[in-house]
Structures are given as structure tokens and as C-alpha cells.
Amino acid sequence: SGKTILALAAAIEQTVASKLYRRIIVTRSTQGLDEDIGFLPGTEEEKMEPWLGAITDNLEALHLEDENCSSSVEYVLDKVPLMFKSLNYIRGRSFQSSLIIIDESQNLTPHQIKTIVTRAGNGSKVICLGNLAQIDTPYLSPISSGLTYLTERFKGFSHGGNVLLQGVPRSVLAAFAEENL
Template sequence: MGQKNFILDTNVLIENPKCITALRNGQDNNIHIPYTVLTELDKLKRDPRIGHIVTQAIHSILLDGKLAILSPEYAERIDAANPDDRILKETLGSGIDDPILVTNDRILQIKAGIHSLRCEGYKDSDPFRSDSQMYTGFAAEDDSPAINNFRWENGTPVFHGVHGPKAITYTHEVWGVKPRNIYQNLALDLMLNDDINLVSVQSEAGYGKTFLALASALFLALEKKDNPYRKVYLVKPIWEIGSKMGYLPGTVEEKMLPYVRYIRDLAVKLHEQRPANRIFMDTDSERFRFNQKKFEILPIAYIRGMNLENCVVIIDEMQNMSRTEVRSLLTRMGEGVKCICLGDTRQVDNPYLNESNNGLNWVVKKLRNNKEYAHMVLKGERSRGPITDMVIKTGL
């Protein structure tokens, strides 16, 4: 086969920033970028949702010193407002021998066919994965594990902590909760480890990270002897999904209730498995109001100026917090604090953040390999139920 001349559309670079290397196939093919594509990337890099991916695409272009940018002088003379039309005209007027336009835009493919321009789709997409997804907390069998990482050794998970390797051959039972799979058991092991002050857990919805964190917090604050924990705080950023509900009347607790209803439901479920009377004001009431001397839910805005000591802090949906908010929150924590951070960087509701730029991802990026910190990606074959299983498996 002869050398090919590929001209890349914007969508191909965004769907897989590594496509340049793949299409070049060593030294076999030539890669060209229309000037209009650079203009589109320049606009898209300001989009908070995909700006991090666009940055990767631009980085790939800069690293490849052999690709050619089609003439900007010719592009500026093109009389067309539609970027696709401009890319098409740039390709047709490039003077390149037998160019092949690579695009996943069906309309642009049809337009290319009208002009008898060869066109191919690029299906090898490479979804972006954040640090909190890639750094799973598990080392490969042949690799030397980082501090506070697990490694599978002869089918057994072995934890490599500050005191050396420890095989996890036991199963936790915490506040009446038994793990549904081995990953939940390992997450509990991190949450209950006295040597680890800060734990973060990444997982898709339904794998039980909040339930496990609550069970661990109740155990540490209400049951475990010889520990400093006297209270549980749950901190949560408030970002509504869908249409806004507007201002809500009442106290802070009443304002927060629509956003943390699931927390109360999970706490009640744990209470039904094993009584946790001290965290409730009145367990005979259907409201199950929390006793704020033992269990308090706080919006992130109320943390500034506080000094948290001798407590368990659960930070839920940390992916919706900014780096600055996370730093402000974590620097409020004094002596005797166990902090459990939860989230999923694929479910960012904050319109000013993205999969890369969010609180959970920054914690993993900056704190990993610290002896008092551990992170893991929670997974398994079963989530909260068959419908959730089906959604996760099909990628809906």
C-alpha cells in the first residue's frame, strides 16, 4: 500500500487526541490539519465541559513535528461561514495528491461525496479518563506497588501500607453491613485503617460508596473504643440537576433536606439494621431528624472559619467542588479527623468544572503516594439493583 494523505476534522481530534500517531502508522502516512480546525479548537478550549480534551488534542498537534497545517492564507480567502464548508474547501484546494478527509460528521461525509472527495470515519475513540479513574489503587502483579495500594498476589488482594504487605483474607462487617463484593471489602479496609487519615473513593452510581462511608462513620464515632471521633459531619456541594427549584424556606437543615434526602434514608436503613439512636433526635418520628451533636450535614459554604476536630468527615460528590473549595475544606481539619471523600468524575454537575478540573481529581493528583492517604476505584458485578446494572453495562 502507498503512502496516504490524511486530513483531520475537528471531531476526530476531540474523540481521540492520539489519532495523529495512529493514522501516521509509523512513517507510512502524512497527516494534515486544516487551518479552520485550529480556529475551532481555539474556540472549544474555553468550553468548561471539553476544554481539557481540547488541550490534549492541541498538545498532540504540538508534539508531532511532522504534520502539516494547510495554508492559513488560503483559508482566510474562503467565503464560507460554516466551519465544515471551510474545511471541505480547504481540503479541495490544498493541492495535496489524493487527500483523504477523516471525519465522523455524517453531513460533512455527504458533502465530501458530492465533490468526489475520499472520506473515512475514525471509530477508534479514546474516552478521557481522569486521574481518579486511572489511579485505581491497585498495582499490576509485576509492578512495585505505591504506598497504600493493593496488589493481586496469587488471587489474593495484598495491601501495601506503612507497616508492609498485608493479605486481606478476612471480610469486614461494619454496623451490620457486609460487603457485597471484594472491592467493597477493600474500601471498608481503607476507611477503617487507623494509619490513613484521608481516603477517597471513585465509582459510578450504585456501587455503595456512600452507604459504606456512613456505616464506617457510625462504627468509628459510636462503637469503636479508644478513638478520638465524637461526631460525624457530612459535607456536600449543592448543584441541582435539571430545572432549578428556587429558594427554599426554613432552617439550614430544612433547606438541605431535598438535596440530602438519600443520606437520611441510608442512615435510617443502617439504624434499622443496628440501632443508632444517638445520631437521631427522635427515632419514633417519621422525620428522623439528626441530632446535630452527633451527626451534622453542612453545605460547603458553612465550612469557612470552622475548625473540625475529633470527628469523621464524609465529603460527598466531591467532583462538584472546585480545587479552591477542596483546599479550603481540607485545611479546616485539625487533630483526630478521619476524612472520607466520595465522588465520580464522570458525573460533574457544576457547570464550571469538568472531568479533569474538579475537587476529587485534584485530591488524587496531588495527594497520591502520601503515607496518610489512600484512593481506590470501587467496582464490581453488582450495583444497587438490576436496572442500575443494566445502565452501567450498556453505557446509557
């Protein structure tokens, strides 16, 4: 439906062009949130890289028309204050003046979503992306998902909103698969 690409484009505009936020923080469920990512080599950001391929894929999609797409993506990653954070290390943190994108939030429990959203400090915004038809966590359902919990609890909150995207702009094949598989 274009959730990630729209959120990423808006985050870049609001952070780099409009300067509403100091940085963009991206995180997501690693499908087994309680499993430590420590066995992977490298820094926290390097460990999160396999899980956040959707972000770099969407940066690439934003620059498909550029003469050298990969150079454009590298340029954006170099110039945009973009940080990848593991949910495993988020408790106790406080993110001030940050735009926080939580991708694949349908795979989070209500407790996990609360833990993340309550990290937003002054001047911060949280964008939770998810599709309840794509839950990968075996003990969650569309009813018990943290995304549903958050959406229900934020109804009527004047500083919150909910957007339902229609369609699958990725490709004709993806749209067919979404509807028929």
C-alpha cells in the same frame, strides 16, 4: 458502587462504637456551590436536608431488615452525633475530632475541595466520595474536578488513601443504566 453507604456505615462504627471521633459531619456540593441556600426556610440543617437525601436513604438501607425501618432511622438520627453542614458556611471553621464526609465531591473545584479539607482539625478524618462519570457542574471535567485534584495531590501522603469501588450494588436496573446510558 456503594460509596455513601460504606462511608456512612464506617463513620457510624468509628464514631459510635469505636469512639474514634466525636461527631460525623456530612456535606456535599449543592451544584452551584456559590449559590446561597438562604432562600430556603429553616435552619442550616433543614436547608441542607434536600441535598443530603442520600444520607437518610442510606441510613434506611442499612436498616431495611429492621421490623420498623423508619423508626430505626429516626433512632439513629437521634443517637448518632450526625451534623449536616452547608459548604457556604464552612470557611473559617475548624472541626476537631470529627469524621467529615464530603459527598458528591466530583462537583467541587480544586479551590472548594481545599477549602473543605483544610477545615479538618486535630483527630479528624475526611472522606471524599465521588464518581467522575457523574459530574453535574458544567465547567468541570474529570480532569479539572476537585476530586481528581485531591487524589493526585495526596498520592504518596502516608495519612491518605484512595479506594476505587467496582460495580453497582444499588440494583440490576441501576447497573444497566450506569453502563448503557
